[in-house]
Amino acid sequence: MKSQEKRIADLLDAAKQDDQHAYRELLDLHWNELYGFLIKRTENENDAEDLCLQAFSKAFDKIDSFNDDFLFSTWLISIAKNLHVDLIRKEKIRLQKSASVDNNTKDVIDETLGPEDLLIRSQNLVQLLQQIRSLKPIYRDIIQMRFFQELSHKEIALQLDLSMSNVKVRLLRAKKLLSDIINEND
Numbered sequence: 001m002k003s004q005e006k007r008i009a010d011l012l013d014a015a016k017q018d019d020q021h022a023y024r025e026l027l028d029l030h031w032n033e034l035y036g037f038l039i040k041r042t043e044n045e046n047d048a049e050d051l052c053l054q055a056f057s058k059a060f061d062k063i064d065s066f067n068d069d070f071l072f073s074t075w076l077i078s079i080a081k082n083l084h085v086d087l088i089r090k091e092k093i094r095l096q097k098s099a100s101v102d103n104n105t106k107d108v109i110d111e112t113l114g115p116e117d118l119l120i121r122s123q124n125l126v127q128l129l130q131q132i133r134s135l136k137p138i139y140r141d142i143i144q145m146r147f148f149q150e151l152s153h154k155e156i157a158l159q160l161d162l163s164m165s166n167v168k169v170r171l172l173r174a175k176k177l178l179s180d181i182i183n184e185n186d
C-alpha cells in the first residue's frame with residue numbers, strides 16, 4: 001500500500017509541474033472511487049459523471065493548493081461533495097423560481113383590451129345606457145348615483161333625502177328591473 005501512496009505522491013508532484021500524463025493517471029486511479037461515491041449520492045449516472053468531471057477539473061486547477069498531509073482521494077471526495085451540495089441548492093432555487101414564475105404568470109396576464117374588445121365594450125355600454133334610460137326616473141337616478149357616480153348608500157340617502165334602508169331597497173328593485181330588461185333583450 002505504501003508503494004501506491006508513493007506513486008500518487010509522485011504523480012501529484014508531476015501534475016504540479018503540469019505533466020499531462022500525471023493528470024491522466026490520477027484520473028484513472030481515482031475515477032471509480034469518486035464515481036461510486038457520487039452515484040450513491042445523486043442516484044443519477046449523468047449527474048454523477050458530470051460532478052466527477054467537475055471535481056477532477058477543480059482539483060487539477062487547484063493542484064498547487066493541495067496539502068500533502070492528506071490523501072488526494074479524500075480531497076477529491078470533499079470537492080465532489082461540495083459540488084453536489086451546490087447542485088442541490090441550484091436545483092432547489094430553480095424549482096422555487098419556477099414555482100414563483102408559475103404563480104406570478106396569473107398576475108402578469110395582460111388585461112388590456114384590444115380594438116375589438118373596446119368596440120364590443122362600447123357597444124354594450126351604449127346598449128346598457130339605453131336600458132337604464134328605460135327605467136322609471138326613481139330607479140334610473142339611483143342606478144346612476146351608485147354605479148356611475150360611485151356614491152355610497154349614505155351619500156345617496158342624503159342626496160335623495162331617504163333612509164339608508166329605503167335606498168338599499170330601491171337599488172335592489174332597480175337592479176332587478178334592469179336585469180329583467182337585459183334578459184328580455186337577449
